[in-house]
Amino acid sequence: MNDNAIFGWRSEYPSMHKKLDHSFYQNTDVVEVARHLLGKYLVTDFGGQYCSGVITEVEAYRAPNDKACHAYNNRRTKRTEIMFWPGGVAYVYLCYGIHHLFNVVTGDADMAHAVLIRAVEAQEGLDIMEDRRGVSAQKPQLSAGPGVMSKAMGITTAWTGQSLVEADSPIWIEDRGQVVKEESIGESTRIGVDYAEECALWPWRFFLKESKWVSRFKPPKLKPKMH
DNA sequence: CACGGGATCGTCT
DNA sequence: GACGATCCCGTGT
Numbered sequence: 509m510n511d512n513a514i515f516g517w518r519s520e521y522p523s524m525h526k527k528l529d530h531s532f533y534q535n536t537d538v539v540e541v542a543r544h545l546l547g548k549y550l551v552t553d554f555g556g557q558y559c560s561g562v563i564t565e566v567e568a569y570r571a572p573n574d575k576a577c578h579a580y581n582n583r584r585t586k587r588t589e590i591m592f593w594p595g596g597v598a599y600v601y602l603c604y605g606i607h608h609l610f611n612v613v614t615g616d617a618d619m620a621h622a623v624l625i626r627a628v629e630a631q632e633g634l635d636i637m638e639d640r641r642g643v644s645a646q647k648p649q650l651s652a653g654p655g656v657m658s659k660a661m662g663i664t665t666a667w668t669g670q671s672l673v674e675a676d677s678p679i680w681i682e683d684r685g686q687v688v689k690e691e692s693i694g695e696s697t698r699i700g701v702d703y704a705e706e707c708a709l710w711p712w713r714f715f716l717k718e719s720k721w722v723s724r725f726k727p728p729k730l731k732p733k734m735h
Numbered sequence: 736c737a738c739g740g741g742a743t744c745g746t747c748t
Numbered sequence: 749g750a751c752g753a754t755c756c757c758g759t760g761t
Contacts, residue, residue, distance in 0.1 A: 567753070576753065587746065605743030607754050624753060655754050665745090700753050723754095 524685040525549075529673050533595030533614050538621035541595075541614045542568040543714050547688035548681050550628055552661045559633025559661060561651060563625055563681075565715040565722045567698045569611070571620035576704035579620030590669050591620035598679055600658070600668040607655030608664045612672065612681070626699075626713075627652040629721040630660065637661070653723040692717050702728050 528548065535541050543566075551560040571579035571591065578601070579588045590599045591613055599611040599622050615621040627648075630637050634645040637660040643650045651660040658664070663679065672680050694717040701708050708728045715722045 569753075578753080585747070601753085602743095602745055604752060604754050605745070609753060611753085626753090653754070698753070703752085 526683045526685075527673070528681045528683060530594070530596050533612065533673070534616060535595070536615045536619065536621075538568045538570050538614045538623060539712060541612075541621075542566045542623045542712070543693060545612070545623055545625070545681070546693060546714060546716055547686055549631065549684050550625060550661065550681050551679070552663060553678050554662050557633065557636050557662060559630070559636050560682075561628030561630045561637075561657075561661065562721075563627075564629050564719040565625075565627035565652070565713070567624040567626060567714075568712040569622050569624065573707075574704070574710070575707040576698060576701035576710075577620065577622075582620060588620065591622055592618050593669070595619075595621070596671060596673045598663075598667050598670045598672060600663060600665045602665050603655065608658045609654045610658045610661070610663045624654060625657060626654045627657050627715070627719075627721050627723055628661070629719060648721050652721045688716065696725055697728050699723065699726050 545563050545566050548563050549560050550563055569577040571577045572582040574580060579591045584592065587601060590597060593613055594617045595614040597613045599613050600608055603609050609624060611622040611624045613622050628651050630645050630651055637650060638645050640662060641650050641656065641660050651657045667679060670679055671677050694715050695711045696713045697709055697711055698713045
């Protein structure tokens, strides 16, 4: 089994693996959930293609007043409807016609909150992930960035609405017992939401400072105010 | 290393 | 018809 570069222990103790349940996802503070997701294990098992990775980077999105959130103003469309479901399902959408971005829906029903999973450090099923990406598992390029993370884990928009807590779900998240200290969490503004005006300045991106598996930060370019 | 542009298509106006 | 919660590659320094 792989050494864990961040926490310095091995992930071969199944008794410590605890699948996150409704009570975790239905926390109504999406920023807190986002921070708590750091260090957890994202696992997918599509037709026996088992792989996992430690979550190293996330962003919180929170309707109704977050202009960067697809459900801003509680706007309901066929696509965003998933975000209004009770916490514990996947919200996956296509970005730039190419990338499948994976989010975890949180909070109660009719609360359109979600956490975008932006990066993982691969732990198990490295060969599968390398095949999907055509990139060595030694390189952050494998899974640092929301589009490539989804590709490495095999997640596509076909899975939007999928429960993360049902016993037979092929996607879930586990707590494997490690503690992430507050001082090891970095924060910044969210990436790629320059259009969101003042919300583009909210520090709702969180990452593990020690990790190499974190996407490069791009500061927001704010549009000059006309007057 | 910084920057710029093209790819590519579902979603919403 | 416009525009992305991105990525990759090419150019120039």
